[in-house]
Amino acid sequence: MPQANDQYNPEISMHSQKVLMSLFTIFRHLRPTGMKNFWLQGEPPAPRHIMALFHLATTGPMSVSELATNLGVTLTTASLSVTQMAASDLVIREEDPTDHRRTIVSISPRVEPIVREVFTTKVHALEKGLAALGPEKSETFMRDLEVLLKAIESHTDNDSEEAPNSMKLDE
Secondary structure, eight states: OOOTTOOOOHHHHHHHHHHHHHHHHHHHHHSOGGGGGOOBTTBOOOHHHHHHHHHHHHHOOEEHHHHHHHHTOOHHHHHHHHHHHHHTTSEEEEEETTEEEEEEEEEOTTTHHHHHHHHHHHHHHHHHHHHHHOHHHHHHHHHHHHHHHHHHHHTOOOOSSSOOOOOOTTO
16 A cells, blocks of 8 residues: 555556566466365365475475474464365374474375476476576576565565565575
């Protein structure tokens, strides 16, 4: 929402709209379409579930609190997502043998090959896109994207119960 001291600039507004539409198109092409076959309690997985599965697919099993940290959400939110995914057999929760207070989450063997293939396909598509930019432009793009993300996060209204953590784009 514009602040009282913000000046409306149609040129910047049009540029922002083009950037937003480009981002939507990029996300549409990178959205893991293979995940539509996995339903959570009668609903397709939400972006939070897909991001959790992505983290588990790329880094392996982790505790619920580590997952919360990686996703930039509260422990309660991560725990709810894990519970929903476990109920649909997308993930498995196991007690940490070294610390019985911790729960370790991993992708269910039933869906692991499909999840890995979906994310590998999307990562390869993104790698091709970045390669088309070349190393220098790709590096500049990543730095600019991180600046954009930080600027957006600093101006985000705190409507929700949790503010997202800054995500390092080079991880």
